[in-house]
Amino acid sequence: SKRIILVGKAGMGKTYFSEEFLRNWVEGRTHRYKCIIYLTFRELNSIEYEISIKELLEAKCESLSSVLTLKNPDDLLIILDGLDEFKYNLNCDLQSSRSDVDSSFPVHDLVSKLITKNLLPNVDVMVTAPWTFLNKLDQYFTCMVVIQGFDDQQMKQYFDYLCKHKLQSESICGSIKKNNISHLASVPLYSFMLHQIMKNGSTLSQSSVKNINTCSRLLIQFLKSCLGYSLKEGKSIFEKLTTVMMAKPAIKQNPEDFIRRLGKLSYNSLLSGQLTVNAEALKKYGLSEKILNKYFSSFFYKKHSNGSSFEYCHATIKEMFAAFYCARVVRDDELKECLDAWVRGIIPPSIKSNLLFHVTTHHRFQLKHFTRLFMGFLSAADSSRLFSDAGRSSSLQSDTATLKDTTRDVLVRWFQRWLQNDLRAEDCLNLLHYIFELQDPDLTKRVSKYIKWINMCTKPLSAIDVQALRFSLKESKLEELDLRFCELGDKGVEQLRDILVNCKIVQLWSNKLSEKSGEILSEILQTPECAIEVLSIGNNNLGPVGVQYLWKALESNQTLRTLCVCGNDIQSKGTETLVQSLEENSTLEEI
Structure with a gap:
């Protein structure tokens, strides 16, 4: 039996995936399970008394508890959707004996027992949750499924599906590309909202798109669009x-x-x-x-x-x-x-x-x-202006920072105190998202001097995450940036080049990098203001061509002391120009 955790960021489609999986089973398109039971944590929140798993299933459907007596328990899958919406604390760390289907527990203990296999150990259980829950629960799951955002092709297919006319789909995709908001459209929920904004009669003009580069600004534009749609003849x-x-x-x-x-x-x-x-x-x-x-x-x-x-x-x-x-x-x-x-x-x-x-x-x-x-x-514009003239297509927010000086001072001090702690990857990412959402240049500059180490190791970064790093760290001079196992790809490295150039230690292990990243990193290393002293890019796929770009950079770079490129399928061809490049370098100590 398996304990499966399905993870993804807000709006990625975890619930849709779960419901579609259930629908396929109902329609006979999947034969892996004889029965799939779908429960939401919203439903479980309403249970304020002790209950057994048998009673829980009977409450869902009177005859459903009979599946607990299946000859082969692994023919049953229980889906628990939306752990982040559960109002109770889990007790997974508590040691307890196996429990039977008739034993009653508080609902949070019942869920904990299902996850830890102290209840229905031979039944498959899938839990959906955001990434924030993974560190606390990963030891209890045998399988992890990650829902990633749309790539450009998938985004186009999604808008083709939503739009009645191909020209409308092409118009939306064109605006997204032109205004560099593909990081938002990569999230299915936000793509839907962009479509609704267009459908409600708003246009993604240059002025409005300029103000929807963050999640909060897109949501305000969506809110305004939906409310403004009901306006007739200019009436508020x-x-x-x-x-x-x-x-x-x-x-x-x-x-x-x-x-x-x-x-x-x-x-x-x-x-x-x-x-x-x-x-x-x-x-x-x-x-x-x-x-x-x-x-x-x-x-x-x-x-x-x-x-x-x-x-x-x-x-x-x-x-x-x-x-x-x-x-x-x-x-x-x-x-x-x-x-x-x-x-x-x-x-x-x-x-x-x-x-x-x-x-x-x-x-x-x-x-x-x-x-x-x-x-x-x-950081939105003055509240008295937020919903004035809601029917017009102008943005709800001004183009400039609108934080009061006193509010900005409080936030800077709060960030400073928080940064004095040893932040986990999730905390680092949240901090950078906060700065990104604020979109306040003065605050960003003031907080930057307190940011010295960023550790995102093993934290897959979405397109929005990369944009948050790009904005929030643009003023920082980092001692170390650890992005190992972050699923960056060549596109992520390209977007972060202005951040990487100012870091002393850069860790890029296992990021699915190709020879294109080798070319990008070579350009960074040859930049006069480059501060990189240690560059670790092992376990990627730079290949012979990719590393030759790096060798070329060694001829002019004067800061790099350590370079790690192991596990990149270099082959003998990749070392042909290495000696010549090393002869031109006087700072490299280890390769």
């Missing part, structure tokens, strides 16, 4: 909302009031682990089912067609509204406290901010994407 959506909601039309409403209310609801739902919103909850926050149906249908769908229960279309939508709300209400004197709690799990004994009343140490594992969006919304 918030005038319409006020007409629907207010018993006394004379009472003036802040244009952002309804978004704030939905944001507050979303933030509390995020902390509680719920994706579902009912009519009672809407009323509590001054909203209504009618408002959601009429103006926010792009962000919710009804869980039951005859009911009044709504579900966010995607967890990212909930995070978007929650982050927008928090960015609008947080004060400078609360900012450090909130970031410490959300990012590092440090809860102060005496809490100042109302935002932290229900935050626990465990929430830091669930709020990674939320905090990135929060940073982006924190």
